[in-house]
Amino acid sequence: MDRRQTWSRVLGSMLEPSLKHAILHQFSPPQSGTEPIHYADFGCAVGANTLGFAKFVVDALKTRPDVIDRDIVCHFADLPSNDFNTLFKQLPPFTGQGDGSVEERTWFADGVPGTQYGRMFPRSSLHVAITTLTLHYLSELPKSILDKSSPAYNKGKIGCYGSSPATAEAYAKVSRQGLRKFFECRAEEIVSGGVLGFYCPGRRDRAHPENQLFDDSYYVLDIEKTWKELVNEGVLTDESLDDFNLPLCHPSIDELQEAIEHPPSAFRIEKLDFIEKSSLADKPMEFDDAEAYGKFMAFMFGNMRPMLASHGLAPELTDKFEERYRQNCEKSYAVKKAAGFPMNMSMCVAVLIRK
C-alpha cells in the first residue's frame, strides 16, 4: 500500500462507522426480495481505496438478512479521463473465477463515465452512494479569474489558496453552484431510504475562502514558486502561469448544509461534522533524507501532470517542471522536517438519508 492509499484509509475511517450504521439501521432495501442492490462511488479514481470502500459497503449490506441473498452491483463513476481500465484490472476475480490466491468478489462491477455535477444514473436506481475527496473539485473554473479586466483575475497564482478575496469568492460561488447541482442530481438518482456518505476537505465557515485551511498548502505553494522561477528564467511564459488555475475550492460546512437543504431538501442529515485539521497520515511522515523527500514529492506531482498537459504544457516542459520542483522540495527538506512534515487538512464528513 503506498502512502497515498494509507492516507485515504485514515480518512475512510472517519466515515465508515456512521456509514455502516446507516446501512444497517436506516437503509430500506427494495420491497421485492430479488431486486439487486446498487452502490455507486462518485469520483472513484482507481486503487485500493476505491475497492476498499466497495468491499466495506458490500460487507455491511450482506450482514442484513433482507439483503444477504441479493445481487449487489458496484458502479464506479468518474470523469471519462479516469483510468477505468486500470481499475477494472484491479478488481478481484468474480466468485468461482479465481485461482484461490486472492479473496474473490461476490459483487458485479461496471464503470460509469461522466460528471457528478450532472445526472449519471437513472432515476431512483441507487441504494447506497459515496463520494470521497471530490466535492472540492469545481464543476468548472470561474470565468472571471481568466478575465484580465476583472478584479477576480488570478494573476500569478494557480488556485484560490491565498488568492485575492475577489478571486476566492469567484471560486466559492462556482463551488456553491456545483454542490447544489450535485445534491439535486443525487436526489433524483437515490431511492427513498437510500444512503449517501461523503467526506471532503472543508472549512469551518464561509468567510475568507482564500484561506483554504490546510497545512500542506506548501505543496501548492511550492508548485507556484517553481512556476514563478521558471517564468523568471524565461522557460515558461507569464501567461502560462496566469492562465492556469486548479479547479479546487474547499467548501465550508455551512455551504454544504445549505446545498443539502436547498429546497426541496431531499436528504435528511444523519451526520454532518467538521473535523479541524484531521491528520492525513496514520503516523508521522518520515524520510531517510532530502533525496527521498524530493522523490516522494515528485511522485505526488504526478497528479498535476494531466492538468498541465490539458493546459497545453509540452511533455518536455512538464518533465523540466517536475525536476525543478523535486529539487526545490529537496532544498526545503530541513525546514519541512523541523516542522514535522505537517499533513493536516480540515475535513467535512457526512451521512445523508434520502427522504
Ligand SMILES: C[S@@+](CC[C@H](N)C(=O)[O-])C[C@H]1O[C@@H](n2cnc3c(N)ncnc32)[C@H](O)[C@@H]1O
Ligand atoms: C482526489 S481523487 C479522490 C479519489 C477517491 N474517491 C479517493 O477518495 O481516494 C478525486 C477524484 O474526483 C474525480 N472528479 C473530479 N471532478 C469530477 C467530476 N466533475 N465528476 C466526477 N468525478 C470527478 C477525479 O477524476 C478524481 O478521480
